[in-house]
Amino acid sequence: MKLNARWTSYPYIVWMILFTVIPLFLIGYFAFTDASGDFTIANMEQAVKYIPALVKSVSLAAIATVLCLVLAYPFAFSMSRLSFERQKMMSMLIMLPMWMNFLLRTYAWQAILEDNGVINMLLNSVGLSSVKLINTSGAVVLGMVYNYIPFMILPLYSVMTKIDKSVLEAANDLGAGFFATLYRVILPLSMPGIVSGTTMVFVPAVSTFVISGMLGGVNNYLIGDLIETQFLGNSYDLNCGSATSLLLMIVVLITMAIFNHFSDEDAEEALV
Amino acid sequence: MQMKKIFSVFLCVLLILSSLVFGVSADDAYAYDEEYYSKFKNDNLTLYVYNWGEYIADGSDDSMDVIEEFEALTGIRVEYTTFDTNEGLYSKLQSGSAYYDIIIPSDYMISRMAQSGMLEKLNYSNIPNFEKYVDETFRNPDYDVNQEYSVPYTWGTVGLIYNTKYVTEAVDSWDILWNENYSGKILMFSNSRDAFAIALKRLGYSMNTENPEELREAADLLTAQKDVVQAYVMDQIFDKMTEENAWIAPYYAGDYLTMSETNEDLAFVFPKEGFNQFVDAMCIPKGCVNKEAAEMFINFMCEPRVSAENCGYIGYSTPVSAAKDLMDEEMVSNEVAYPSAEVLENSETFRNLSDETNKLLDDLWIEVRIGKLTAGFWVTVALLAMGVCALCALSIYRKQKRLRARNAVK
Incomplete structure (x- = not known):
């Protein structure tokens, strides 16, 4: 049998239809119907009232994404310049925290950041007074950065390994300094990595409910927590929950569209 | 609902000690009815039980492995899985994605499920231990006034x-x-x-x-x-x-x-x-195939020996007073676990609320x-809007620069 490129995609297409496309339609259906199945926009109207939680989620996720990018970008570059063996080891080390369950990792942060937690105990033992760490927006951002940074490093690293050493040398030969090389060569070439890394961090961060629930305290009720309340609260409110999810998806889509717009331009530029 | 590990280690040691000293007679009095339990011995049945997490004595900390005990006694296999909220249990059953023979929801959820026709009516003549052991106070409760759908497990x-x-x-x-x-x-x-x-x-x-x-x-x-x-x-x-x-x-x-x-x-x-005050009780969801075997399981859970093991292990209170004979004295006399009737006078159980109220x-x-919209909210909105504007401006600026560069080449 000849290897037909079209066939090879079938298993995933079936998967995608079953677990992505159909659920999406269901969310759309539930969002615009009431409990008895009649068309209504009341759910959407209600979801719009929850924009404050959405704004909070988007802003915290945006901060976390920027922090991830700032931390991961230089690291991914230096990692891509290592010897093959070391690269392998590094990527394993980056994946290492993921060998443990996400919930447990977040739970551990709770123990570290608590008023009587590890950090404050250390501070007290050297005579400093305690600081308030847990139950703040900062703690939520920290949780997001900690949990999602591997998703930023890995795509960045994989595009950066494709930047040939000779390209950088050529830039040097043509008189480009450090910043010119970074801005005009490395940045455009790594744009696809930035875009996929940003997507992979921003999307789970904006919809998280575990991190905010454990580390956020009273004032960090995010859109993910809200959707959880709608689905698993007292009223089993599929319809409003779907409407809020749909709203979240629209916001994420717009954000990603803006971002992809950039990457296309840069990719174009890189090819020119 | 949570497990009571440390407590139960201590408790079970006491339990074992006490059963060595006085337990023998009590154990005899509460022996299993072998004949009743052997009914399905050779039918190779399987029961699917859905309970709260960490909500049964499982053999750890010297407790009885209740499921294993039931399997050995009856020859019925048990598939045991757990949930963490009543609402989660409800949505799982509503979605129809899973099959269970026995579920253990709390009071208000039982009345809600009964009202939505999600529960089978129990045949109490197959559950002799209900009549024999379950305390009067737990019969015909608010959530199941006619005593049709449930048998209390813990409270x-x-x-x-x-x-x-x-x-x-x-x-x-x-x-x-x-x-x-x-x-x-x-x-x-x-x-x-x-x-x-x-x-x-x-x-x-x-x-x-x-x-x-x-x-x-x-x-x-x-x-x-x-x-x-x-x-x-x-x-x-x-x-x-x-x-x-x-x-x-x-x-x-x-x-x-x-x-x-x-x-x-x-x-x-x-x-x-x-x-x-809450009660978690055993029910059989609609569509159960082996209802009589499921009722046998419910009956088994009401055995004083079993209830004593379960409540000793998880720390919640037992609705089967006879089980207290087999439990640690200190636990049974604890005012927090078993408050007086006078204290309980002041308690209220959850009833199912209407859909609108829920x-x-x-x-x-x-x-x-x-919460209320604060200044911080508007600052965030402003910052986000500025961010988006800055991105757009940057995009336009770069586009024009590129156009200029292209024109220059030409």
Whole structure:
């Protein structure tokens, strides 16, 4: 049998239809119907009232994404310049925290950041007074950065390994300094990595409910927590929950569209 | 619902010791009816049981492995899985994605499921232990008035847990959850029903009220409480209270017993305004194929020996008084686990609320959690808008620069 490129995609297409496309339609259906199945926009109207939680989620996720990018970008570059063996080891080390369950990792942060937690105990033992760490927006951002940074490093690293050493040398030969090389060569070439890394961090961060629930305290009720309340609260409110999810998806889509717009331009530029 | 590990180690050691000394006669009195249990011995049946997490004696800490005991006795295999919330159980059954023979929801969820026709009526003649052992007080309860759908498994109460090291005043009221002196050290339930129950009781209303005005008042009270609350949590209460990161929290009495084993400064009180008493009971969902075998399982769980093992292990209270003969004296006489009838007078069980009230409750809870719009919100909106504008400006600028560059080449 000849290897037909079209066939090879079938298993995933079936998967995608079953677990992505159909659920999406269901969310759309539930969002615009009431409990008895009649068309209504009341759910959407209600979801719009929850924009404050959405704004909070988007802003915290945006901060976390920027922090991830700032931390991961230089690291991914230096990692891509290592010897093959070391690269392998590094990527394993980056994946290492993921060998443990996400919930447990977040739970551990709770123990570290608590008023009587590890950090404050250390501070007290050297005579400093305690600081308030847990139950703040900062703690939520920290949780997001900690949990999602591997998703930023890995795509960045994989595009950066494709930047040939000779390209950088050529830039040097043509008189480009450090910043010119970074801005005009490395940045455009790594744009696809930035875009996929940003997507992979921003999307789970904006919809998280575990991190905010454990580390956020009273004032960090995010859109993910809200959707959880709608689905698993007292009223089993599929319809409003779907409407809020749909709203979240629209916001994420717009954000990603803006971002992809950039990457296309840069990719174009890189090819020119 | 949580496990009571440390407590049960201690308890089970006592149990074993006590059974060595006096247990023999009690054990004989509560021996299994072998004939009844052998009915399906050779039928190769399997029962699917869906229970709360960590809510059965499983053989660890020297307890009886209840499931294994049942399998050995009856020859029926048991597939045992767990859930963590009543609402989760409800949505799972609603979605029709799973099959169970026995489920163990709480009181108000049982009446809700019964009303939605999700439960089979039980044939109590197949469950002789109900008549024989289950206490009068647990028969014909509010949630199953005609005693058609359920057999109680365990019960318990919700009260106030506080740390006597930091809270030196006398505590007898829910008021302390609003006390500014303990700002930042107070925990609150993260599930709306329990949170509203406390606020409603403090206002002097029923926790089963369907009056929107009363619920709104409770929501305002909960909003006012936000300034002093550290976090809205469920199981995290364990760590936060035992490590003294929080000083005051409402929670289940059975779980208090576990926590007080780790931190002896913790105290428990039944607030004077009234509190919630709950019952978790065994039911059979609609569509059960081996109903008689399922009823046999329910009957087995009412065996005093089994109930004593379960309640000893998980720390909640048993509705089978005979089981107390087999349990540790200290546990049975504990006022927190088995409050007097006088104290229980002041308690209220959850009833199922109408769909509208459930919806209102959730909507109000979300409003409480989001809170009032503050200056910070508008600053964030402004910053986000500026960010988007800056990105667009940058995009236009670069586009034009590129155009210019191209024109220059030409």
